[in-house]
Amino acid sequence: MDSLVRYAENGIITHQMEALSHAEGISPEIIAERIAEGSIVIMQRDDRMTGIGAGLSTKINVNLGTSTGKVSVEDEIEKVRIAEMFGADTISDLSMGGDINAIRKAVFENSTLPITTVPVYPAAVENGLKEMTDDDIFATLRRHADEGVSSIVVHCVNRAMLESFRKNKRILGMVSKGGSITSAFMLINECENPFVERFDEVLSLCKKRDIVLSLGNTARSGCIHDCRDRMQLEELRQNIALAHRAHENGVQVIIEGCGGHIRSDRISKYVKQYKKQSPFPLFVAGPLPTDIAAGYDHIAGCVGGSMASTAGADYLCYITPAEHLGLPNPEAVKEGLIAFKIAAHIGDTVKYGKDAKDKKIAHIRATLDPKGQIVHALDPARAQAFSDEEDECTMCGEFCAIRIMRQY
């Protein structure tokens, strides 16, 4: 089997492209063209195709997984269930605590969604950060590929960036976990980045199973005061160059960027700048336009995610209300996911004028049909709870503007 990029380059429409065409209402020829130019990728899992990129609806990733501070397999399975039920497009299993291989297996068994992993996480846990070798990292990478992950994340921080980090004036230096583990590996072993050094091996692993390569965002800022700096620009430059190399080798690739903490007036600008420089789908974490919202970072993240998707971001990594405080519980996963469903949709209403769902709800409201609103709600049980179990909306009672205007 050849890779989707190669088929697309040869003008061959595959069943994956057909399925995506059907789901998104775009012709398979256009999808093939965009895969060939790198602006669309398809994350595959069995019969499930999640397309990300130009002209496709904005997608949402749900991070889940244990940490060394908190392990509950039941919770993780419940998070998977919530991700499926409330409409996540992909899952990332970031487990680092407990029996991580068994947890990953449980995530696979309980989900139908494409799964992403960051192989350097389990490699560090299983081998120890100090003892881990680059062969250990690549063994984990290979294992995940064999297990059928749809996408893997690698952080391509280089030594020049680390030198910049050391000298920098950020309040919060490096806040990427994968980036910091990779950086620690480079500092402990006084070596260059193993993913960059052995990039051809990464590519051949990805190409073999058509795994989407996600180039991580080590240099994202950890507070809105930490602005775009030399590390961010250098990382973006390098990631775009690596993405071109991946794509030329027939590997589907996306770039993480414009995420983290960014003041709201800069979000749209950064996304648009990225889009001018790169054809590859943009994966954005958040972003958070303020640092004051601990406990409600899903709401701040919805604001940033709406701005990013409106400006052209293709794929959003959700943020839960537990962000900065602890590992999210299943309820926090649900709150985060729904907030980002709203953000993605707000983006799509502008990017593509996709307001059919809004129009449907507006017509339901025009008929004063509370049941219809609940059926079509993002979370029907919650919408029902606010409806007081009355037949009539209690918000305005008999002084309903719509009803009054109908009458007179």
Next chain:
Amino acid sequence: MDSLVRYAENGIITHQMEALSHAEGISPEIIAERIAEGSIVIMQRDDRMTGIGAGLSTKINVNLGTSTGKVSVEDEIEKVRIAEMFGADTISDLSMGGDINAIRKAVFENSTLPITTVPVYPAAVENGLKEMTDDDIFATLRRHADEGVSSIVVHCVNRAMLESFRKNKRILGMVSKGGSITSAFMLINECENPFVERFDEVLSLCKKRDIVLSLGNTARSGCIHDCRDRMQLEELRQNIALAHRAHENGVQVIIEGCGGHIRSDRISKYVKQYKKQSPFPLFVAGPLPTDIAAGYDHIAGCVGGSMASTAGADYLCYITPAEHLGLPNPEAVKEGLIAFKIAAHIGDTVKYGKDAKDKKIAHIRATLDPKGQIVHALDPARAQAFSDEEDECTMCGEFCAIRIMRQY
């Protein structure tokens, strides 16, 4: 006693201006200048001064009150307590159900915040929509003024606008409750708008006690598909003209506009257009950039409110998660208020570069101090609940990026 506008026009600095200067860190002379030009108003209640407008932090209004469908005085008192505790700037008592005069009294007794009412609501309830006369409306207006409200809302819809409404192609026609009651009055009595006809009386009532006149937004759209139309433009034109008339008569005035349901790419444009046409503070309800978020409209509203305040809106009316579904319970009021605290702050980080709170949290995070984060959270109890009662953040456990980078 003369009105603040008159004092300001004569260059006299009053204690209200001094208090506002102290609260906002702007010189009292600048505040006086801006009150004189109409770009700042002060809502007063005893010793409490809430300044709204140019150069001042974005303020948030909490709507509360009963409806004919749901009456609980205890709930309303609890909502007042929540508004005070979580940092609302003003309260609007919109009660229409139960003993509304007693409820308003309870709202006064349990709060220190400036209170706004929409006198046409209780006038309609007490007299009946069909039986109510313009003298009844003005009697209610006078009563509220005598009781010490800080601001009143009147809807100045005119007959030409009603004619446009009849012909219009909106999915949801008129969704303003005060606007629809006023319109029904005009249609039933085949008359012009009593507030416009007797505008001098409105002004003299407001001026006597320096009540801020709020010109309501009858023509706001009820779904994102209903775009800016002739009614909205006509209302804006008329409201700006009436605001000038009010201001010339020594009355403090704000204009409600750019609220309701507006696609996200239009919000900033509308606010900026308003700011070019009018010096008066802009009061925005929401806006909601999507119609699909029933049950989570506080989150969609936070997105719209962030965009509006970033673009220059001065005063946001919050939206609760119960919007479109029912009368909000106290918990919904809390969720709505906190979402709009976030929106107002996001606006202020851009409008004024006010990021001191963000910077403080960033420094706390840099020291890995979970307790500090909780103390400074918008809702410490909720932040605490996500912290698993551990001394250490469980989000990343021992693989904390900040800690790893410190070590290596």
